Amino acid sequence: MSKEIDLGRRKALSTGGIGLLALFGGASLLRPGEALAEWNQPAFTSKAVDEALSSLGATNPEESSVYIRLTVPEIAENGAVVPVGISTSLPKVEQIAIMVDKNPNVLAAVFTIPEGTAPEVTTRVKMGKTAHVVALVKSDGKYYRTSKEVKVTAGGCGG
Amino acid sequence: MGKPMKIRAAVKDGMTEVKILMQHDMETGLRKDADGSLIPAWFITEVKAEYDGRVVLDAQFGQSISKNPYLMFSFKGGSAGEKVKISWVDNKGDSRSDEVTISA
Numbered sequence: 001m002s003k004e005i006d007l008g009r010r011k012a013l014s015t016g017g018i019g020l021l022a023l024f025g026g027a028s029l030l031r032p033g034e035a036l037a038e039w040n041q042p043a044f045t046s047k048a049v050d051e052a053l054s055s056l057g058a059t060n061p062e063e064s065s066v067y068i069r070l071t072v073p074e075i076a077e078n079g080a081v082v083p084v085g086i087s088t089s090l091p092k093v094e095q096i097a098i099m100v101d102k103n104p105n106v107l108a109a110v111f112t113i114p115e116g117t118a119p120e121v122t123t124r125v126k127m128g129k130t131a132h133v134v135a136l137v138k139s140d141g142k143y144y145r146t147s148k149e150v151k152v153t154a155g156g157c158g159g
Numbered sequence: 160m161g162k163p164m165k166i167r168a169a170v171k172d173g174m175t176e177v178k179i180l181m182q183h184d185m186e187t188g189l190r191k192d193a194d195g196s197l198i199p200a201w202f203i204t205e206v207k208a209e210y211d212g213r214v215v216l217d218a219q220f221g222q223s224i225s226k227n228p229y230l231m232f233s234f235k236g237g238s239a240g241e242k243v244k245i246s247w248v249d250n251k252g253d254s255r256s257d258e259v260t261i262s263a
Contacts, residue, residue, distance in 0.1 A: 039204045044221040081225045100223055104189055108223035116235040117215050118174065124225040126187070 044107050049099055049134055052107045053143075056097060058136060061143035064090075068146040070135040076127060079152040084108075085122040090139035093119035101147070102131035127152045161247065161255030168243045168261045175237030175261055177208060177216075179230045179245055187222040202250055203228060209244045210237055239263035 043055035053059060071085035086096050096119065098108040108125045119137070127133075127150060134147040162182035169176055181203060188200025200222060208216040215234040237243070239261050246256040 039219055044204075044219070103223050104187070105222050107221045109221065110219045111232075112217040114214060114216070118233045118235075120232065121216075121218075122229075122231040124229050125223050126185075126225050127223075 040110065043110070044105060046106055047104065049101050049106055052099055053136070053145075056095075056107075056110070056136070058097075058138065058143040058145075061136060061145040063146065064137075064144040065146040067139075068135050068137050068144060070133065070146050070148050071122075072133050072148050072150050074149075075151045075153065077153050079127040079129070079154055081124050082127050082133075082150060082152075083122065083124050084133055084135075085120075086135045086137070087118075087120035088137045088139070088144075090119065090137055090144060092140040093137060094141075095136075095138035096121055097136040098123070098125060099134040099136065100125055100127055100131050101134060103128055106134075161249070161253050164245055164247075164255065164257045166243070166245055166257055166259035168237070168259050170237045170239055170261050170263060174233045174235060175210070175243070176233040177231065177243055177245075177259075179206075179208075179228075181206070181228045181230075181247060181255075183226070183228060183247075183249065185220075185222065185224055185226045185228065189222075200250060203247045204250050206230065206245065206247045208232070208234075209246075210234065211241065215243075237261050 043052050046052035046055055067090045068088045076082045084098055093113050096111045099106045100108055111121050113119055130151045132147040132149050134145060137144045165180040167178045183203050184201055186198050186201040190198045192198050202222050203220045206218040207214055216232050241261050242258045244258045248254045
């Protein structure tokens with residue numbers, strides 16, 4: 001009985017501690033004059049693509065596989081490491097985001113692209129199971145998206 | 160203090176290509192350990208690349224980014240011999256900064 005109480009208290013303490021640390025840690029690294037966006041918690045805790053899109057202010061993006069090139073493997077033998085490349089011919093690209101529609105938290109990454117940086121990023125994501133990888137691009141104030149299915153033969157979130 | 164990153168930066172035809180390999184567990188907070196208790200979430204939330212005093216890429220990460228995150232991007236300009244600085248912060252407030260010299 002007392003063990004249960006102790007565990008509960010420990011949990012509460014540790015989660016509180018992490019929250020505070022995250023807050024201070026994030027704040028201390030932001031130096032004046034650097035316009036860094038704050039970590040978008042609502043978007044990164046979204047459980048569905050539509051929810052993440054609206055948290056990013058990207059409701060109803062235009063479907064565009066012509067202008068966005070999404071490079072993913074057709075089949076991923078290891079869901080823990082799935083390479084994702086996004087590039088676009090769209091002009092004035094301000095933002096690129098990657099989502100995995102069947103992951104518990106769908107949003108994987110949001111890139112802010114300053115002027116002079118190529119609208120092209122490559123990274124690696126985890127996929128729990130076969131799902132669609134969604135690429136979102138903000139170009140000249142407007143959002144575009146495309147998606148591709150990746151068949152996962154071994155999930156990346158086991159444990 | 161986080162573990163050191165491996166960074167490569169090379170300039171070609173006026174574009175500097177940067178490849179970064181970070182060392183981080185990127186725990187989702189959804190996995191369980193051998194005793195069946197949840198392993199707390201621990202992941203990089205923000206990555207920033209700077210060149211010549213300006214930010215050339217700002218990335219926000221969620222739990223879906225793979226363990227030991229890899230990132231590749233390129234920016235206009237950059238001279239061989241100059242430095243690119245990469246920094247990250249995680250959700251526990253840990254951080255890491257590393258610099259690399261741009262090669263030709």
